[in-house]
Amino acid sequence: MAEKILIASGKGGVGKSTITSFLGKTIADSGKKVLLIDSDTGLGALDIMLSVADKKMNTWTDVSDGNCNMENAIIQISENLYLLPSPSNYPASIDEDVFVKITKECENDFDMILIDASAGIDENLKRAAKSCDRAIFIATADEISVKCAAAAAAEAEKFGIDRADMRLVINRFVKKAAMKAKLLNVDGVIDKSGVRLLGIIPEDKKIPYSSVTSVLPAKKSSFCKAIKRITDRIDGKNIPLSLKELK
Numbered sequence: 605m606a607e608k609i610l611i612a613s614g615k616g617g618v619g620k621s622t623i624t625s626f627l628g629k630t631i632a633d634s635g636k637k638v639l640l641i642d643s644d645t646g647l648g649a650l651d652i653m654l655s656v657a658d659k660k661m662n663t664w665t666d667v668s669d670g671n672c673n674m675e676n677a678i679i680q681i682s683e684n685l686y687l688l689p690s691p692s693n694y695p696a697s698i699d700e701d702v703f704v705k706i707t708k709e710c711e712n713d714f715d716m717i718l719i720d721a722s723a724g725i726d727e728n729l730k731r732a733a734k735s736c737d738r739a740i741f742i743a744t745a746d747e748i749s750v751k752c753a754a755a756a757a758a759e760a761e762k763f764g765i766d767r768a769d770m771r772l773v774i775n776r777f778v779k780k781a782a783m784k785a786k787l788l789n790v791d792g793v794i795d796k797s798g799v800r801l802l803g804i805i806p807e808d809k810k811i812p813y814s815s816v817t818s819v820l821p822a823k824k825s826s827f828c829k830a831i832k833r834i835t836d837r838i839d840g841k842n843i844p845l846s847l848k849e850l851k
């Protein structure tokens with residue numbers, strides 16, 4: 605049965621969709637069958653990041669409204685990677701249990717379901733959180749982003765995700781800036797978020813281009829190595845955290 609993981613942050617633009625797509629690709633490359641659900645109504649990005657935006661797509665609202673069945677909405681991206689896209693508009697009403705129902709219907713067909721949350725702490729987050737067993741919160745190493753991640757974690761807890769099943773990823777980390785105390789250091793981020801650290805992903809200037817072209821960063825880049833360590837930790841492997849690996 606698929607494990608269902610929410611990727612959220614509260615704040616926008618911190619890397620949820622980027623990390624969802626790279627975690628998805630990396631876990632799929634390891635042989636597990638992965639479904640990514642883009643829950644971001646109106647502002648979904650995974651179709652572009654996964655280079656399928658030019659296809660005519662059904663979305664999870666089409667499934668929920670009975671306009672199509674699940675097989676006609678889920679798009680295969682690569683051998684083990686699949687996407688359920690989000691609607692490009694903001695529907696007037698959305699079933700509060702839409703993702704509970706969708707993940708239930710799909711859980712036997714996948715090893716892992718990752719739900720890319722939208723920004724904000726609202727009904728969108730509630731719908732996504734309700735359907736997940738675990739959550740990964742993404743924050744950059746600054747006070748505002750960490751405060752938002754902490755608030756999102758508190759909300760997700762209300763919606764049924766246990767704090768023990770929550771982890772934090774610090775994204776776009778620049779060691780030099782953190783050391784010069786322009787940003788929070790790693791301990792500061794962990795203390796202020798109240799969520800256990802899962803991993804740190806470095807700033808990589810190639811990523812914004814890679815998101816909109818299909819040119820991927822090299823497997824040996826610090827970014828990809830950081831993603832791999834995170835997927836190994838999700839898999840239960842004991843990979844020590846080390847700042848030495850980050851540039």
Ligand SMILES: Nc1ncnc2c1ncn2[C@@H]1O[C@H](COP(=O)(O)OP(=O)(O)O)[C@@H](O)[C@H]1O
Pocket residue numbers: 613615616617618619620621622623649723775776777805806807808809810811812813815827
């Ligand atoms: N580690 C990183 N290094 C450099 N740029 C990044 C990194 N992670 C994300 N970005 C960039 O940050 C921007 C926002 O990322 P996105 O995944 O869309 O955020 P969110 O889904 O949280 O709104 C994008 O331009 C993306 O390419």
Ligand SMILES: [Mg+2]
Pocket residue numbers: 620621622644649720721722
């Ligand atoms: Mg996004």
